[in-house]
Amino acid sequence: MRHASILSTWARNVAPSPTLAVDAKAKALAAAGKDVCGFGAGEPDFDTPEFIKEACIKALRDGKTKYAPAAGVPQLRELLAAKYQQENGINGVQSAQVVVSPGGKFSCYLAILSMISPGDEVIIPAPYWVSYPEMVKLAGGVAKVIFAGQELDFKITPDQLRAAITEKTRLVILNSPSNPTGAVYTRQEIEALVAVVMASENVYLMSDEIYEYLLYDGMTHYSPASFSSEVAERVITVSGFAKTFSMTGWRLGTLVAPPVIAKAVAALQSQTTSNATTFAQYGAIAALEQPQAARAAVAEMLQVFNRRRQLLLKGLRSISGIECARAQGAFYLFPKIESFGLDANAFADRLLDAEQVAVVPGGGFGAEGYVRLSYATSDSVIERGLQRLERFCKSLG
Ligand code: PLP
Numbered sequence: 059m060r061h062a063s064i065l066s067t068w069a070r071n072v073a074p075s076p077t078l079a080v081d082a083k084a085k086a087l088a089a090a091g092k093d094v095c096g097f098g099a100g101e102p103d104f105d106t107p108e109f110i111k112e113a114c115i116k117a118l119r120d121g122k123t124k125y126a127p128a129a130g131v132p133q134l135r136e137l138l139a140a141k142y143q144q145e146n147g148i149n150g151v152q153s154a155q156v157v158v159s160p161g162g163k164f165s166c167y168l169a170i171l172s173m174i175s176p177g178d179e180v181i182i183p184a185p186y187w188v189s190y191p192e193m194v195k196l197a198g199g200v201a202k203v204i205f206a207g208q209e210l211d212f213k214i215t216p217d218q219l220r221a222a223i224t225e226k227t228r229l230v231i232l233n234s235p236s237n238p239t240g241a242v243y244t245r246q247e248i249e250a251l252v253a254v255v256m257a258s259e260n261v262y263l264m265s266d267e268i269y270e271y272l273l274y275d276g277m278t279h280y281s282p283a284s285f286s287s288e289v290a291e292r293v294i295t296v297s298g299f300a301k302t303f304s305m306t307g308w309r310l311g312t313l314v315a316p317p318v319i320a321k322a323v324a325a326l327q328s329q330t331t332s333n334a335t336t337f338a339q340y341g342a343i344a345a346l347e348q349p350q351a352a353r354a355a356v357a358e359m360l361q362v363f364n365r366r367r368q369l370l371l372k373g374l375r376s377i378s379g380i381e382c383a384r385a386q387g388a389f390y391l392f393p394k395i396e397s398f399g400l401d402a403n404a405f406a407d408r409l410l411d412a413e414q415v416a417v418v419p420g421g422g423f424g425a426e427g428y429v430r431l432s433y434a435t436s437d438s439v440i441e442r443g444l445q446r447l448e449r450f451c452k453s454l455g
Contacts, residue, residue: 071195075188076422077430080406084416095443097431098416100237101306102389104362106341107355110303113344117337126336128328129320130158134339137346142295142314146270147284155320158342159327160334162268162298162311167193169264169294169313170229172322174199178228183214184424185392187237187266191424200226203424208383208394212239216250223258230255230262232282235269238423238430239392240385242273245280252282252289267297268311269388271356274364277386283314291316299342301388302356308338363389366433366440373444374431377451389434392420396427398454405429412453413446 080098088094135153142151159165176198184205191201206214234243270279283293298311345352374382382393402419420428
């Protein structure tokens with residue numbers, strides 16, 4: 059504690075990531091020889107597709123080992139502009155509106171930092187991805203959380219959003235498909251929320267679409283910025299390569315924004331990290347230049363994820379006392395465990411100690427009474443984990 063006074067407001071206020079903490083504890087138990095069933099991971103358990111790795115290796119051999127322009131390698135920015143026009147339907151995107159960052163997390167942070175001044179309010183639907191409120195705090199902003207539980211399929215309503223907007227609101231965050239719930243908003247639902255945003259002057263929308271390809275049950279992804287050019291002027295679309303192409307360790311995030319915001323984001327990046335790793339960007343170029351190979355890799359992964367989703371969902375629903383919504387995106391399920399009379403932290407701690415099953419407690423996602431399970435793990439872990447979870451729940455009575 060002797061040096062605590064040297065810590066800044068930002069360092070004192072920021073909470074460490076609870077998802078990484080669970081992961082660390084589970085890994086420590088595994089290292090000590092315990093047979094852990096881990097449902098904590100926020101990353102696909104597949105390797106990066108070979109053709110993407112090869113392109114990066116070639117880039118290294120070709121000497122792409124120097125600084126790149128802060129906003130990204132021009133060829134990658136151009137390919138991304140084309141992807142957002144053709145695939146996501148956002149009209150007229152120019153490469154100047156695209157910024158490539160070291161990870162989607164940093165893209166989100168810079169988007170927030172570029173628009174939020176101390177005291178500004180940011181509306182965050184809960185359950186939320188753990189980092190949004192912390193990023194808002196780091197910008198000096200105020201996070202205003204609106205909650206949509208299982209009874210609302212974890213999706214906020216236009217009335218809730220309207221009621222939360224004040225004169226100080228600058229930004230609304232939308233994340234579909236969602237981490238931690240796997241919820242996916244329909245086009246109609248997004249349109250209704252966008253209408254509320256558009257009715258309030260000076261309010262912008264950050265649409266985090268990092269799980270855009272990870273959809274099941276015939277769901278379709280919609281980018282709000284594709285609705286009209288007026289809407290596009292108020293939307294910052296954030297995504298990345300991590301979840302789609304199993305590239306979490308590559309650290310490559312993307313952002314598409316109105317030119318003024320994109321320019322500010324690039325300036326912030328130029329003074330903090332400079333560019334995303336140069337040769338890694340060449341792997342991303344291959345992913346976009348070979349859409350057929352990329353699509354095939356994603357389709358293969360999706361098939362496996364879908365099978366595991368159904369296995370885990372069926373198993374969770376068969377355990378007395380657990381309620382679980384049918385998530386239609388990402389690779390998470392978010393069951394309600396309230397009926398056991400333990401808070402989510404105690405539930406997760408005791409489950410890990412008693413049965414060596416790692417789940418993430420809902421508190422860090424703004425949702426007490428729930429836990430998050432990732433099915434980015436093997437069928438065998440899912441089957442064994444479910445048996446242990448059932449035994450644990452029975453022991454709680
Ligand atoms: N957005 C959401 C909702 C996420 O779940 C994550 C990662 O867990 C990210 C953004 C950032 O991903 P990355 O920084 O690995 O690209």
